Amino acid sequence: MKPAFSASPAPLARLVIASRESALAMWQAEHIKHRLQILYPQTEVSILGMTTQGDQILDVSLSKIGGKGLFVKELEAALADGRADLAVHSLKDVPMRMPEGFVLATIGDREDPLDAFVSNEYENLASLPAGSVVGTSSLRRESQLRARYPDLQVEPLRGNVQTRLRKLDEGLYAAIILAAAGLKRLGLHQRIRCVISSEESLPAVGQGALGIECRSDRTDVIALLQPLHDKNTAACVTAERAMSLKLNGSCQVPLGGFAEIQHGRLRMRGFVASPDGLQMLRAEAIGELENPEALGCEIAALLLAQGAGEILAALNG
Numbered sequence: 614m615k616p617a618f619s620a621s622p623a624p625l626a627r628l629v630i631a632s633r634e635s636a637l638a639m640w641q642a643e644h645i646k647h648r649l650q651i652l653y654p655q656t657e658v659s660i661l662g663m664t665t666q667g668d669q670i671l672d673v674s675l676s677k678i679g680g681k682g683l684f685v686k687e688l689e690a691a692l693a694d695g696r697a698d699l700a701v702h703s704l705k706d707v708p709m710r711m712p713e714g715f716v717l718a719t720i721g722d723r724e725d726p727l728d729a730f731v732s733n734e735y736e737n738l739a740s741l742p743a744g745s746v747v748g749t750s751s752l753r754r755e756s757q758l759r760a761r762y763p764d765l766q767v768e769p770l771r772g773n774v775q776t777r778l779r780k781l782d783e784g785l786y787a788a789i790i791l792a793a794a795g796l797k798r799l800g801l802h803q804r805i806r807c808v809i810s811s812e813e814s815l816p817a818v819g820q821g822a823l824g825i826e827c828r829s830d831r832t833d834v835i836a837l838l839q840p841l842h843d844k845n846t847a848a849c850v851t852a853e854r855a856m857s858l859k860l861n862g863s864c865q866v867p868l869g870g871f872a873e874i875q876h877g878r879l880r881m882r883g884f885v886a887s888p889d890g891l892q893m894l895r896a897e898a899i900g901e902l903e904n905p906e907a908l909g910c911e912i913a914a915l916l917l918a919q920g921a922g923e924i925l926a927a928l929n930g
Contacts, residue, residue, distance in 0.1 A: 622836035624653040631688040631697035634662040635773040637795045641823055642701045644798075645721070645841065652840055661697050663687050685826070689715060692827060698834050699827045704819030704850055705792075707826070709858040714829055719838040720847040721823035724794035726871065728754060728814040729805045731781060731796075732788035737807045741765060745787035748780065752888055754790050756867035757814050760890030774799060790814070794821035815869035815884055818853040822846050845874055848905045855909025856883050860921065866928055870912065872905065879905060883912040885921040888928075894919045 628649060632642035639662065646658045664687070685707060688700040692715065704720065711717060735741050741762070748770030749755055755767045768786065770777055774795050781789050793808050825841065827834045853870040860868060867888055872881040879900045886893045896915035900908025913921075 622833060622839075624656050625698075625833060625837065626655075627657045627659070628653075628699065628834070628837070629697040630658065630660045631691040631700040632660055632662055633688070634664055637703070637774055637799055638701070640798050641703065645699075645701050645823070645825065648841055649837070653837065661691060663691065689826070698831065699825055699838065702824045702826060703795075704822040704824035705817045707819065707824050709818075709854055711826075715826055716829040716835070717824050718827045718835045719825040719842045720850055721825065721841055722843045723822040723846040723849070724797055725808065726816045726821035727793050727811060728809045728816065729791050729793040729796055730788060730807045730809055731778070731791055731804050732806050733781065735788055735806070738762060738765075738788070738809070738813070741787055746785070748777065748786040748789040751790070751817070752865070752867040753817055753869045754814060756886035756888055756890045756893070757869070757884075758790075758890070759888075760886065760893050761813065763890070774801070778804060792817075792820055811871055811882070815882060816871045818857045818868075818870045819850045820871075822850050845902075848879060848902050849873060852879055852881050852900065852905035852909040852912075853883075855906040856881070856912045857909075859910050859913035860885065860916065860925060861929070866925060870909070872908065874902065878902065879908050881908050881912055883916060885916050885924055887924055892924055894921050894924070 630642050630646055632638050642660045646660060649656065649658050685702060689712060691697040692700055730737055743764035744766055746766045746768050747758060748768055750769045750771050758765060758767055770780065770789055774791065777789055777791060780786060793805060796802065796805055825838055849872040852872040856870045857868065867886040868884060870881065870883040872879050879902055881900065882897045884893060884895045894916050896912045898908060898911050898915065900911065
């Protein structure tokens with residue numbers, strides 16, 4: 614629950630945004646910096662670029678080294694010791710359980726939440742010849758690929774967006790799967806051969822949305838951030854994160870969750886799978902915008918009723 618704050622916050626003299634130093638992370642930080650400068654022209658806004666453990670370890674899949682939380686710990690340390698006032702994250706990188714003393718103060722607007730098919734030779738997944746090598750280090754993407762296209766060869770792919778594209782261009786992969794949001798935010802629309810439908814590749818929880826984190830005692834910062842809050846995006850990703858939290862989701866678990874607003878209500882789909890795609894459990898439900906957590910918990914319950922608990926237990930050892 615967010616702390617109370619004044620309806621008319623007093624601008625601060627200075628705000629420091631903590632960010633990873635990848636091109637995409639810096640784009641996101643610059644985006645928030647620009648919006649804050651428009652809102653509060655008398656406030657000096659700067660960015661503290663940082664390298665996280667997740668950025669440093671590139672030869673091992675995230676699922677084996679602790680998950681996407683490795684992308685946020687150093688930023689949280691900067692918030693804790695006062696070097697920064699807020700941190701901007703890709704929401705899909707933010708663990709479902711926030712550490713004590715920290716809060717997701719604001720959910721920003723959502724870019725395209727879907728996955729993108731990127732290839733220099735082929736138009737889409739269906740056009741790939743049997744045995745083609747597809748790059749992704751997401752267990753979520755891998756399980757769905759293996760379930761739908763068992764003849765493809767899925768290989769790990771780590772690094773920032775530019776590194777992944779370079780590896781494709783070097784011929785190491787026939788195709789790679791990336792988040793459409795990252796490519797579009799970096800102005801790399803032309804690299805997308807096609808956006809993969811959510812029916813074919815259900816997105817990650819929070820994919821495409823920005824999460825802004827700060828210390829829970831910084832009610833001044835929380836108040837200043839409220840104009841950046843997107844209530845529709847927040848409803849969708851709150852449902853998705855509630856599902857993942859109930860399932861104890863992480864990047865060690867192949868699961869996806871995607872909520873969207875249709876006719877004034879929330880439609881949500883979720884899945885849990887085995888990494889090889891041989892077990893694929895799916896659920897869908899409709900809920901109210903005013904209570905997204907309940908919808909996320911309902912999807913989790915439907916998946917658990919199908920046996921998701923057994924898959925999750927086996928994966929979590």
